[in-house]
Amino acid sequence: MKFHNIILLYNPFSGRFSFKKLNFIKYYLNNLNIKTTLFNLTEKEFCDKLNNSNNYFLSSYDAIFLAGGDGSLNHIINKLVFTDIPIAHLPMGTVNLFALENKTPFNIKKALDDIINKYEPMKVNLGKINDRFFLIMAGIGFDAYVVKEFENKLQTANEKSIISNKNNILKYINYISSVIKTLKKYEFIDLSVNLFYDSGNNLNKLCKYTVSSKNTANNGQNFIEKAVSDSEKCRVENLSAKKKLYEKSAIAKQVIASNLKYYGGPFKVFPDSSCFDDNINVRLIKNINNRFNTLSCMIKSIIFSKQYMKNSEIYIKAKKIIINASDQAKNSRVYCQCDGEFIGTLPVEITKVRNAVTLLISPNGEIVL
Numbered sequence: 001m002k003f004h005n006i007i008l009l010y011n012p013f014s015g016r017f018s019f020k021k022l023n024f025i026k027y028y029l030n031n032l033n034i035k036t037t038l039f040n041l042t043e044k045e046f047c048d049k050l051n052n053s054n055n056y057f058l059s060s061y062d063a064i065f066l067a068g069g070d071g072s073l074n075h076i077i078n079k080l081v082f083t084d085i086p087i088a089h090l091p092m093g094t095v096n097l098f099a100l101e102n103k104t105p106f107n108i109k110k111a112l113d114d115i116i117n118k119y120e121p122m123k124v125n126l127g128k129i130n131d132r133f134f135l136i137m138a139g140i141g142f143d144a145y146v147v148k149e150f151e152n153k154l155q156t157a158n159e160k161s162i163i164s165n166k167n168n169i170l171k172y173i174n175y176i177s178s179v180i181k182t183l184k185k186y187e188f189i190d191l192s193v194n195l196f197y198d199s200g201n202n203l204n205k206l207c208k209y210t211v212s213s214k215n216t217a218n219n220g221q222n223f224i225e226k227a228v229s230d231s232e233k234c235r236v237e238n239l240s241a242k243k244k245l246y247e248k249s250a251i252a253k254q255v256i257a258s259n260l261k262y263y264g265g266p267f268k269v270f271p272d273s274s275c276f277d278d279n280i281n282v283r284l285i286k287n288i289n290n291r292f293n294t295l296s297c298m299i300k301s302i303i304f305s306k307q308y309m310k311n312s313e314i315y316i317k318a319k320k321i322i323i324n325a326s327d328q329a330k331n332s333r334v335y336c337q338c339d340g341e342f343i344g345t346l347p348v349e350i351t352k353v354r355n356a357v358t359l360l361i362s363p364n365g366e367i368v369l
Contacts, residue, residue: 001120006062009076010022015069017092041068053146069340070097081353081356083357086360090111091104091106093098098135103365115307118364119363121361127258129343130336133357135260136338137258138256140191142188143335143337144337189327190325191254193247193323195282195316228345242286258270259273259275267302269301282317284314321346323348323351
């Protein structure tokens with residue numbers, strides 16, 4: 001892809017960001033005769049231009065280069081959803097899950113060289129949790145509580161300054177420390193999870209049933225004769241006139257809905273997840289109620305991810321997910337996050353949206369099917 005005129009967005013509070021790197025990016029692009037317009041993501045100028053022009057000002061640019069982390073990428077994707085302008089991610093966050101999957105080098109010079117010479121624009125699918133889009137994952141329960149607690153620590157300018165001056169390893173250690181400390185006070189609330197599938201999934205693994213078609217004078221619906229357990233049930237719902245969806249209900253303590261493979265660091269917790277897939281990969285975490293078994297579950301999920309995939313009670317592909325607290329009076333006490341950004345509390349509905357945004361994708365990355 002040829003670049004002549006780009007927007008360079010940066011987040012000065014991202015984990016690996018430095019103005020030295022930003023100046024190098026500008027120097028590198030200038031040497032290639034690529035005109036660069038610079039915007040600070042933490043200020044309002046870019047969003048104001050976007051809102052005031054109804055995206056028309058983007059038409060004079062070839063791409064947007066984003067220097068930041070996964071949270072910065074989430075922010076800009078939500079601003080540019082359903083536009084055609086390609087977005088390139090220069091990994092400057094603490095973890096950079098999208099860069100890991102896209103095989104984007106963490107060395108900025110190598111990243112720029114690959115993006116300019118090798119990467120191609122592709123439309124990708126996004127997850128959507130209520131009215132917020134996500135590229136990587138959404139979490140409901142404990143991980144969202146950790147995100148919220150960590151964001152609270154950054155509310156003061158002093159704390160933000162202290163954390164931004166730490167090196168990246170210390171920032172990650174600080175985050176892990178926050179996870180362990182938060183476990184001491186977290187309240188594990190039962191979540192009621194409804195997962196909807198189309199007929200393309202291997203539903204025989206989810207419940208035992210036989211299918212029979214009955215033509216009625218009124219609506220000609222398809223019915224399912226099935227066996228149900230006390231704890232879970234499966235049924236067909238005609239949610240649209242054209243396609244029937246199966247439903248599974250479950251109780252969990254934590255829910256993770258993934259659009260990519262990596263979660264929590266360089267850990268491939270969802271090995272077969274893809275942003276070109278129409279399904280959301282869902283991990284249900286059920287038997288946790290204290291610090292010990294939560295940490296144990298985290299470690300097992302990382303080490304034994306392929307084995308977990310074979311367990312259809314906890315690893316599921318779905319078209320739509322609806323989540324409430326089992327006691328809906330507790331909805332406001334269950335936090336939700338996407339791509340490491342706190343977004344609110346229950347209830348939530350999670351879906352997959354096709355061809356929602358254009359990203360510059362590496363031909364050697366794990367994203368390409």
